[in-house]
Amino acid sequence: MRLVVLYTFLLSLLVMPLQVFADWQRFAALKEKIQDMTPIESGLELTLPLVADDGSAVPLKVTFKGSLAEDEHITRLWILADRNPNPDVIDFEISEHIPRIELSTRIRLGESQTVYALAQSNQGNLWLAQQEVRVTVSGCLMSGDDTTAETVMSQPRVALPRNPVAGEAAELRTMINHPMETGFREDEQGNLIAQQLVESLQVTRADQPVITANFHTGTSANPFVAFFLDQFDELTFSWTDQQGQQLSEQR
Amino acid sequence: MSDQKNLFSSSRRQLLKGLGLVSIFPAISACAATGTSKASAGRVVVIGGGFGGATAAKYIKRGNPAIDVTLVEPNKTFYTCPFSNLVLAGERQLDSIGHNYDELQQVYGVKVVHALAQDIDPVAKRVSLSDGQSLQYDKLLLSPGIDMRWNAIEGYDEAAAELAPHAWKAGPQTLILRQQLEAMEDGDTFIMSVPGNPFRCPPGPYERASLVAHYLKQHKPRSKILILDGKDNFSKQGLFTAGWQAHYGDMIEWVSLSNDGRVVRVDAANKEVETEFGTRHKAAALNIIPPQKAGFIADRAGVTDQSGWVPVNPVTFESTQVKDIYVVGDATVAAPMPKSGFAANAQGKVAASAIVAAFAGITPLDPVWANTCYSLINPDYGISVADVYRVQDSQIIAVEGAGGLSAADASDNIRRSEAAYAVGWYNAISQDTWGTKL
Numbered sequence: 186m187r188l189v190v191l192y193t194f195l196l197s198l199l200v201m202p203l204q205v206f207a208d209w210q211r212f213a214a215l216k217e218k219i220q221d222m223t224p225i226e227s228g229l230e231l232t233l234p235l236v237a238d239d240g241s242a243v244p245l246k247v248t249f250k251g252s253l254a255e256d257e258h259i260t261r262l263w264i265l266a267d268r269n270p271n272p273d274v275i276d277f278e279i280s281e282h283i284p285r286i287e288l289s290t291r292i293r294l295g296e297s298q299t300v301y302a303l304a305q306s307n308q309g310n311l312w313l314a315q316q317e318v319r320v321t322v323s324g325c326l327m328s329g330d331d332t333t334a335e336t337v338m339s340q341p342r343v344a345l346p347r348n349p350v351a352g353e354a355a356e357l358r359t360m361i362n363h364p365m366e367t368g369f370r371e372d373e374q375g376n377l378i379a380q381q382l383v384e385s386l387q388v389t390r391a392d393q394p395v396i397t398a399n400f401h402t403g404t405s406a407n408p409f410v411a412f413f414l415d416q417f418d419e420l421t422f423s424w425t426d427q428q429g430q431q432l433s434e435q436r
Numbered sequence: 437m438s439d440q441k442n443l444f445s446s447s448r449r450q451l452l453k454g455l456g457l458v459s460i461f462p463a464i465s466a467c468a469a470t471g472t473s474k475a476s477a478g479r480v481v482v483i484g485g486g487f488g489g490a491t492a493a494k495y496i497k498r499g500n501p502a503i504d505v506t507l508v509e510p511n512k513t514f515y516t517c518p519f520s521n522l523v524l525a526g527e528r529q530l531d532s533i534g535h536n537y538d539e540l541q542q543v544y545g546v547k548v549v550h551a552l553a554q555d556i557d558p559v560a561k562r563v564s565l566s567d568g569q570s571l572q573y574d575k576l577l578l579s580p581g582i583d584m585r586w587n588a589i590e591g592y593d594e595a596a597a598e599l600a601p602h603a604w605k606a607g608p609q610t611l612i613l614r615q616q617l618e619a620m621e622d623g624d625t626f627i628m629s630v631p632g633n634p635f636r637c638p639p640g641p642y643e644r645a646s647l648v649a650h651y652l653k654q655h656k657p658r659s660k661i662l663i664l665d666g667k668d669n670f671s672k673q674g675l676f677t678a679g680w681q682a683h684y685g686d687m688i689e690w691v692s693l694s695n696d697g698r699v700v701r702v703d704a705a706n707k708e709v710e711t712e713f714g715t716r717h718k719a720a721a722l723n724i725i726p727p728q729k730a731g732f733i734a735d736r737a738g739v740t741d742q743s744g745w746v747p748v749n750p751v752t753f754e755s756t757q758v759k760d761i762y763v764v765g766d767a768t769v770a771a772p773m774p775k776s777g778f779a780a781n782a783q784g785k786v787a788a789s790a791i792v793a794a795f796a797g798i799t800p801l802d803p804v805w806a807n808t809c810y811s812l813i814n815p816d817y818g819i820s821v822a823d824v825y826r827v828q829d830s831q832i833i834a835v836e837g838a839g840g841l842s843a844a845d846a847s848d849n850i851r852r853s854e855a856a857y858a859v860g861w862y863n864a865i866s867q868d869t870w871g872t873k874l
């Protein structure tokens with residue numbers, strides 16, 4: 186038993202630093218954001234299924250549990266997937282009004298790959314998390330984006346916590362119907378279907394920005410975002426698409 | 437094009453012969469096992485007498501009768517989930533999908549203990565049972581199937597399942613749901629909540645909706661079926677939707693994840709559910725199929741990963757985490773192979789052959805499997821999807837171009853034949869697994 190432990194330990198010494206170093210350093214989209222900084226590799230947690238039976242809507246949760254200095258808070262968070270045709274999945278602009286960083290969404294993964302989360306604080310510190318996901322289309326299952334869905338936004342939805350109490354952090358959910366055409370897909374005649382995305386969801390409270398989610402080709406159709414708040418009045422949720430159309434909901 | 441199609445379907449039929457398992461058994465000389473010497477070639481304990489476990493127990497004995505095999509299963513009769521949807525529809529009696537362990541004991545010499553395995557000590561190689569016994573093993577094989585993730589949906593726990601059954605393990609749960617369907621008035625609503633992937637039997641919920649519709653159409657034609665789904669697409673979706681339209685008009689309504697289909701709260705006493713974005717639905721008969729995980733004994737054995745399922749070496753189905761513990765069936769991460777009885781049976785054979793080979797000091801061959809999932813849209817109208825799998829780079833992959841889906845434009849005759857094949861499949865796999873004839 187002890188031998189095994191020692192062996193694994195030695196092996197991890199050999200393999201780990203190399204791998205962790207190499208992984209994100211080789212990923213240009215991430216390197217661009219990190220540059221010469223050294224991200225902290227604990228404190229940020231990424232939750233994804235190890236095996237996804239359907240790459241078109243993989244549930245993702247990212248949670249921040251790291252320690253922050255006084256007056257330090259997380260302002261930016263990016264999700265990137267290294268083997269999607271475009272690595273940008275979704276990113277967030279986060280205000281101090283967010284009581285706890287625990288964000289959920291659904292993402293697209295074209296194939297098995299590593300998904301990264303990178304968080305940045307107002308003091309410029311970076312946190313990095315990563316997780317490998319194996320994508321298989323399970324037997325008896327078929328994936329399939331709907332080719333007929335209309336490329337206009339509809340059905341904006343917001344669900345507040347059932348019994349919201351001011352001052353107590355609770356989760357709220359948002360979703361809007363839209364096919365999120367990536368621009369990489371062909372129609373039946375083999376022509377590329379033009380890119381059509383919902384660009385963002387902006388949440389404000391009494392006109393103050395609370396959180397903004399910027400959606401990219403790696404965001405699943407019908408963008409879904411859930412996050413925590415502790416004040417639930419005077420909220421506005423606005424979705425904007427690439428044409429500049431906007432839909433809003435007030436709570 | 438049409439030539440190609442013909443070629444394709446005939447090769448498919450050949451591949452599927454013999455339950456799709458292409459000879460994986462190492463040639464163990466039969467003499468090794470005969471003779472009067474009762475020396476055991478090794479001790480195997482199998483936990484779970486369902487599709488995976490019963491098959492494995494039998495095939496280990498077939499591979500080498502000198503191996504001592506004990507099967508632990510609490511129930512004296514095993515009711516199959518396959519065809520339990522016909523019981524819900526009133527087309528079959530529960531008895532007709534029950535199987536016992538007589539043949540395993542009498543013909544194959546498997547020792548059967550009717551108890552629940554409660555704990556496993558992988559170092560001492562010991563299993564402790566609910567009846568106080570403990571069993572020593574050299575190799576352990578688990579096929580415990582699924583457990584429900586109670587409370588993953590708010591309000592849905594074991595007690596709630598008595599009022600809003602899952603019926604995702606056949607037996608008493610099937611009968612509760614059947615009673616609720618029988619008690620429905622014409623015009624009432626049947627609601628079924630379906631989880632996100634992965635779960636047992638991907639086409640199962642939609643076959644269930646079909647067969648419940650078949651029952652309601654005859655007896656309560658103004659009733660509705662509402663499927664609240666945690667997914668945006670499902671197995672054989674095109675065939676199901678077309679079949680529903682043709683047979684049941686608009687009786688069945690499917691609400692996808694992105695149309696607020698995911699159920700997040702259940703009030704079982706009032707047969708009411710609430711979805712992600714706060715829509716409430718009330719049912720006369722309520723079927724909640726909750727999210728699932730590997731049977732608890734897999735956790736006790738220390739073979740599950742953070743997903744709650746069991747990663748395995750696909751060549752042998754030995755756990756990647758604990759030596760000498762093999763796991764097959766729904767409990768494993770075997771994607772792209774589905775969580776089906778067909779797959780569990782095939783995996784049971786692969787693990788059995790690996791165990792027989794290990795005791796004999798032989799390297800097992802790489803397995804190749806096929807899987808066919810039949811679904812009934814009504815008792816005389818069947819559809820299917822078939823796939824062939826093999827191992828590549830230590831992972832299971834679906835062989836491209838092999839297998840296939842029933843044609844979208846098939847005639848009623850073909851659908852009728854597929855329904856008959858489904859019955860043939862059921863009888864054959866039951867015979868292969870438990871040896872009990874209907």
Ligand SMILES: Cc1cc2nc3c(=O)[nH]c(=O)nc-3n(C[C@H](O)[C@H](O)[C@H](O)COP(=O)(O)OP(=O)(O)OC[C@H]3O[C@@H](n4cnc5c(N)ncnc54)[C@H](O)[C@@H]3O)c2cc1C
Nearest residue numbers: 484486487488517518553581637765766775776777778780
């Ligand atoms: C409605 C429905 C329809 C289906 N239709 C089909 C179909 O048409 N075709 C198909 O291929 N598949 C079908 N399936 C799927 C099929 O039922 C499962 O994939 C199959 O049962 C998996 O086999 P298993 O051995 O993993 O688990 P199971 O067959 O569930 O067997 C597990 C056994 O282990 C026992 N057990 C669990 N824990 C312990 C313990 N601690 N100690 C002792 N014993 C234990 C249980 O009592 C049980 O008997 C269907 C499923 C459902 C729900």
